[in-house]
Amino acid sequence: MSLLQTQGLTKTFAGLTAVEDVALRVAPGEVHALIGPNGAGKSTLVGMIAGRIEATRGQVVFDGRDVTALPAHKRIRMGLAYTFQITAIYARLSLADNIALALGSPDRGAARAALDRVGLTECEDQLAGDLSYGHQRLLEIAMGVAQSPRLLILDEPTQGLAESEIANFNRLIRELAGDTTILLIEHNMNVVMELAERITVLDMGRVLATGLPAEIQSDARVQAAYLGVSDAEA
Amino acid sequence: MSETGKIWALHLALIAALIVAGLVLPAYHQGNLARILVLATYAVGYNLLFGYTGLLSLGHAMFFGAGMYGLGLAMQHGDVSALPAFVIGLICAAVLAAVVALLALRTIGVAFMIVTLMFAQSAFLTVLYFGEWTRGDEGFVLQQATRQIAGVDLSEPTNRYYAALILFSAALLITLKLVRARFGRVLVAIRENEERTRMLGYDCFRHKFLAVVLSGTLSGAAGAAYGLLFGYVGASFTGVQYSIFPLLWVLLGGAGTVIGPFVGALFMFYLIDYASGWTSAYMLIAGAVLVALTLFAPLGLMGELRKRWLRWLP
Numbered sequence: 001m002s003l004l005q006t007q008g009l010t011k012t013f014a015g016l017t018a019v020e021d022v023a024l025r026v027a028p029g030e031v032h033a034l035i036g037p038n039g040a041g042k043s044t045l046v047g048m049i050a051g052r053i054e055a056t057r058g059q060v061v062f063d064g065r066d067v068t069a070l071p072a073h074k075r076i077r078m079g080l081a082y083t084f085q086i087t088a089i090y091a092r093l094s095l096a097d098n099i100a101l102a103l104g105s106p107d108r109g110a111a112r113a114a115l116d117r118v119g120l121t122e123c124e125d126q127l128a129g130d131l132s133y134g135h136q137r138l139l140e141i142a143m144g145v146a147q148s149p150r151l152l153i154l155d156e157p158t159q160g161l162a163e164s165e166i167a168n169f170n171r172l173i174r175e176l177a178g179d180t181t182i183l184l185i186e187h188n189m190n191v192v193m194e195l196a197e198r199i200t201v202l203d204m205g206r207v208l209a210t211g212l213p214a215e216i217q218s219d220a221r222v223q224a225a226y227l228g229v230s231d232a233e234a
Numbered sequence: 235m236s237e238t239g240k241i242w243a244l245h246l247a248l249i250a251a252l253i254v255a256g257l258v259l260p261a262y263h264q265g266n267l268a269r270i271l272v273l274a275t276y277a278v279g280y281n282l283l284f285g286y287t288g289l290l291s292l293g294h295a296m297f298f299g300a301g302m303y304g305l306g307l308a309m310q311h312g313d314v315s316a317l318p319a320f321v322i323g324l325i326c327a328a329v330l331a332a333v334v335a336l337l338a339l340r341t342i343g344v345a346f347m348i349v350t351l352m353f354a355q356s357a358f359l360t361v362l363y364f365g366e367w368t369r370g371d372e373g374f375v376l377q378q379a380t381r382q383i384a385g386v387d388l389s390e391p392t393n394r395y396y397a398a399l400i401l402f403s404a405a406l407l408i409t410l411k412l413v414r415a416r417f418g419r420v421l422v423a424i425r426e427n428e429e430r431t432r433m434l435g436y437d438c439f440r441h442k443f444l445a446v447v448l449s450g451t452l453s454g455a456a457g458a459a460y461g462l463l464f465g466y467v468g469a470s471f472t473g474v475q476y477s478i479f480p481l482l483w484v485l486l487g488g489a490g491t492v493i494g495p496f497v498g499a500l501f502m503f504y505l506i507d508y509a510s511g512w513t514s515a516y517m518l519i520a521g522a523v524l525v526a527l528t529l530f531a532p533l534g535l536m537g538e539l540r541k542r543w544l545r546w547l548p
Binding site: 050052071072073074076077082084088089090091092093097100101102104105106143147 | 426427434435436438
């Protein structure tokens with residue numbers, strides 16, 4: 001059975017169809033990557049899954065329950081966590097306070113452990129807004145992980161991270177995989193190929209292909225749409 | 235001393251200092267301080283919504299007025315004695331706040347300011363419309379004989395001072411407890427980033443609704459106490475000026491600090507008091523000081539203190 005399943009999920013903005021008829025299945029414990037060119041509708045799709053964006057049509061089923069009509073905060077409480085593409089942390093609060101809000105409790109030990117997982121322990125009393133951009137991304141990821149979600153949605157988590165931080169991130173995701181199901185929007189193909197067990201390619205709001213990384217890599221339509229037309233011609 | 239220890243020590247020391255002040259201050263200043271304490275209670279209520287939740291209301295005078303008229307009309311026309319009338323005032327403010335919250339919280343930002351302003355104007359006009367009972371602009375005086383609780387004459391200056399202090403202390407300690415609890419942390423989270431807070435699984439609407447109701451009820455308690463302690467109920471207390479005052483006090487004292495509202499109300503009251511002793515253009519002096527404070531201490535007096543030295547200040 002899938003942990004997450006969408007059927008006919010569609011979003012139109014004033015006549016423009018951003019996401020059309022998407023059927024997505026994410027199995028429990030897998031790392032599922034969502035890729036596609038800019039403007040393909042990836043963020044809109046996960047927005048509808050998380051409840052940030054209201055679906056025009058279609059259905060979202062999480063853990064066997066139709067959550068389409070459920071407000072975001074209730075979906076989160078069912079075990080879904082969401083990290084924003086544009087960093088959304090509490091800039092004027094300390095790192096420890098940021099994590100405490102994600103945990104839902106002021107447990108300092110748990111906060112330290114969560115920061116430790118992304119390598120931010122030494123600055124727990126610092127204001128989040130004083131961190132570098134890359135570290136803010138890591139804090140955001142830590143907040144997602146701290147919620148111990150069953151499904152963790154990461155929207156371009158490695159954007160702005162240094163190579164060494166990306167290696168750290170990959171290690172973290174591999175640690176989580178198995179227990180936590182991960183839906184990952186990612187542009188960095190190295191990260192996708194290293195982490196993803198299955199990949200869904202989105203183009204112009206539609207699912208172009210779903211499959212194992214090797215299948216996706218060799219799919220001519222995907223190469224045409226995403227990896228560059230010249231490869232497909234060759 | 236632990237952080238929690240320091241926090242309680244500071245706030246209890248303030249209350250202790252105010253208890254002593256009631257004994258040693260000359261009558262004139264004792265009277266001023268009684269008034270400041272009631273107004274500071276109003277500001278404490280305002281701060282819960284503005285300072286902690288980040289919702290700027292321009293209509294809090296309606297809650298202050300609901301408390302004042304709830305008490306005043308019950309005493310004047312219903313022959314209700316002071317304590318139950320005070321409770322009626324609280325209930326009026328709480329109910330009004332709940333209704334306004336349900337409607338106004340459908341908006342955010344500037345729209346929220348406008349909607350609260352409009353509701354308050356309607357409340358003000360309602361007071362004038364029912365002039366037969368409210369005596370409109372002229373207002374009415376509560377008879378001295380009725381202004382007592384459990385045999386204590388609240389029109390007597392020292393009694394009045396300590397009644398005001400009890401009210402203020404209760405509001406201060408309730409707020410302190412609240413903002414340090416999970417509820418208060420979530421309010422701050424909503425202020426800082428509502429969308430993030432929602433996506434951490436918090437019901438933002440429920441929290442904002444409760445914040446408006448609590449803030450309105452505290453403001454109403456201040457309004458009811460003002461009527462009871464100073465014996466006068468009038469439409470000017472529901473006017474737009476009385477919606478702006480708590481905003482000013484909170485900004486001056488430090489939005490989102492527990493003692494900021496008191497500091498702001500005290501500062502502003504005595505600023506105007508002293509300035510009017512020197513010149514009839516005292517509002518010019520008050521204005522200049524306000525501009526200077528906004529320039530050099532944009533976080534308010536306690537806000538700057540927290541930023542520079544007292545990181546632990548709640």
